Amino acid sequence: MWSEKGRFQRNPGSLHTHSRFSGTPMTPREIAGMAMEKGLRVLVFTDYSDREWRYRCGLRLTRPSVLKYGVREYLDTMEKLRKEFRDLIIISGLEASPFYFWEGTPLNLKCREYNRHILLLGLKTAEDMEDLPLMATGRSGFNPFNGNQGCRPYQALIDAARQKGLLTFWAHPEQEDDTRFFTARLFTPARPELLLETTGYTGFSAYPRGARSVPEPGGIWDQLLTAFCDEKREKPVWVIGESDYRKKADALDNPTTMFVDPVSTPGECTTALEKGRIYARDDPGKTLYLNRFHIVHEIRERCVSMGETLRVSGKIRVWVEMEAGAGIRKAVLVKGGKVVFSTHAARFDFQDTATEGQSTYFRLMVTARDGGRLLSNPIFLNPP
Numbered sequence: 001m002w003s004e005k006g007r008f009q010r011n012p013g014s015l016h017t018h019s020r021f022s023g024t025p026m027t028p029r030e031i032a033g034m035a036m037e038k039g040l041r042v043l044v045f046t047d048y049s050d051r052e053w054r055y056r057c058g059l060r061l062t063r064p065s066v067l068k069y070g071v072r073e074y075l076d077t078m079e080k081l082r083k084e085f086r087d088l089i090i091i092s093g094l095e096a097s098p099f100y101f102w103e104g105t106p107l108n109l110k111c112r113e114y115n116r117h118i119l120l121l122g123l124k125t126a127e128d129m130e131d132l133p134l135m136a137t138g139r140s141g142f143n144p145f146n147g148n149q150g151c152r153p154y155q156a157l158i159d160a161a162r163q164k165g166l167l168t169f170w171a172h173p174e175q176e177d178d179t180r181f182f183t184a185r186l187f188t189p190a191r192p193e194l195l196l197e198t199t200g201y202t203g204f205s206a207y208p209r210g211a212r213s214v215p216e217p218g219g220i221w222d223q224l225l226t227a228f229c230d231e232k233r234e235k236p237v238w239v240i241g242e243s244d245y246r247k248k249a250d251a252l253d254n255p256t257t258m259f260v261d262p263v264s265t266p267g268e269c270t271t272a273l274e275k276g277r278i279y280a281r282d283d284p285g286k287t288l289y290l291n292r293f294h295i296v297h298e299i300r301e302r303c304v305s306m307g308e309t310l311r312v313s314g315k316i317r318v319w320v321e322m323e324a325g326a327g328i329r330k331a332v333l334v335k336g337g338k339v340v341f342s343t344h345a346a347r348f349d350f351q352d353t354a355t356e357g358q359s360t361y362f363r364l365m366v367t368a369r370d371g372g373r374l375l376s377n378p379i380f381l382n383p384p
């Protein structure tokens with residue numbers, strides 16, 4: 001059972017990076033060069049779609065963004081890099097903020113929600129972006145003077161992006177942002193509940209700013225996965241790690257999203273992201289790996305892994321194999337939102353019985369002794 005067969009590959013991806021298109025000092029080419037040096041396999045550029053805030057009387061503030069520099073130039077730059085860096089899989093994406101609104105009086109102004117971000121992955125044409133319901137494209141039905149609009153602007157963006165075949169991930173769902181700009185205050189409170197209020201998106205980022213509560217056993221992620229098992233949600237929700245690379249001092253290669261299958265094209269990567277064939281890792285030392293996470297039904301000789309569904313009844317085994325330079329502090333197996341097994345061993349197998357007529361899932365949370373951590377995506381267990 002512990003043979004090489006089925007062992008996860010290690011293809012690290014940096015899924016949230018900003019370049020000069022977002023006003024950072026690094027050009028996309030410099031970032032791609034650095035990605036190669038650091039041994040990354042996948043690099044996803046997610047420059048800001050737009051950063052423009054309009055107030056009354058023609059007052060507006062703009063910062064560098066893809067819309068400001070031109071989406072065609074952005075996509076051309078990525079295409080050139082793909083030819084130059086053939087060992088790196090480069091995916092074009094955006095970090096979009098579909099909504100903000102003004103609160104308070106001109107002397108005590110507050111710009112709310114501007115830092116609530118959704119990553120859009122797999123951009124191919126300029127139209128993919130120009131038609132999106134963003135305030136800056138003029139295609140959003142919302143304006144900044146009517147107060148909070150709840151989840152509606154985000155759902156509109158997710159739906160439009162999905163129609164174009166783009167993947168959508170909630171970025172940093174637990175981040176609170178509070179910035180002063182002259183007399184104005186830019187304020188975005190953490191609101192991970194938006195993960196429950198919106199549907200149809202591909203996943204969310206747990207590392208670095210989304211792991212305090214969302215993936216805890218019984219937390220928001222488990223509520224979402226349970227709703228999927230109960231057929232109250234159409235799609236499961238996958239976890240990713242994002243580097244959120246913005247300046248030279250940031251680590252481009254941590255946190256990462258690890259692709260466990262062989263990938264050689266942007267299309268294979270987006271398919272892996274769409275199917276949950278990935279795990280999220282926050283591990284500055286880069287010694288923590290998930291080598292295997294499978295559910296096996298030995299009598300029927302069936303074996304499935306992350307993102308997949310096993311349809312059986314009767315006895316099953318969950319096989320897990322990890323690797324950590326400093327050793328495992330704790331590996332926790334979560335079944336349907338509850339912890340069913342916990343260990344500090346680097347490999348274990350857990351025996352269970354698939355209950356007739358009941359769908360559930362298993363997922364794994366791992367912490368290493370040096371503080372490295374990872375989150376697997378779930379494996380679903382369904383009645384036949």
Ligand SMILES: [Zn+2]
Nearest residue numbers: 095117171172
């Ligand atoms: Zn962001």
